[in-house]
Amino acid sequence: MVNGKRVAIVVERVKGLWQVDGTLPNLALMKLSSWLRSLDFVPVLQRVPDRFTAYASVIFTENRPRVEMWRRVYDFEVGGSGWDLAGRLPDEVEGCVPDYSLYGIGYAMGRLSVGCIRDCSFCIVRRKEGGLRQVAQLGDLVRPDSR
Numbered sequence: 001m002v003n004g005k006r007v008a009i010v011v012e013r014v015k016g017l018w019q020v021d022g023t024l025p026n027l028a029l030m031k032l033s034s035w036l037r038s039l040d041f042v043p044v045l046q047r048v049p050d051r052f053t054a055y056a057s058v059i060f061t062e063n064r065p066r067v068e069m070w071r072r073v074y075d076f077e078v079g080g081s082g083w084d085l086a087g088r089l090p091d092e093v094e095g096c097v098p099d100y101s102l103y104g105i106g107y108a109m110g111r112l113s114v115g116c117i118r119d120c121s122f123c124i125v126r127r128k129e130g131g132l133r134q135v136a137q138l139g140d141l142v143r144p145d146s147r
Contacts, residue, residue: 030098058082
């Protein structure tokens, strides 16, 4: 079963996307999913890593030890603010339209702006993204399958 559908899959083409933490759909993983599909891979959302895991996204630093433990068992790439504030998706991935089927959601997601006008000591946004700036237009976030 892939995203609720029964399909025949060539195992070598499966690429696991592990959402380590957070409960909302993960925009970076959805973009990675689109990019993987463009390369004829079959992305699968995971809550626990396994031998198919290719990428993991960790939001909170408190989960870093758990990811480090699993990386001793399986070889996969890790990103996200809980892992590395300087890390970014490659341009060819960042430019992908999110794969909403990864989560089975019927709405669009994206970012019109990044950064922040404040510099609160407890928050990482300013350190990670810099000052507030626009990165997209509203039309850029409209889903291709919307009416």
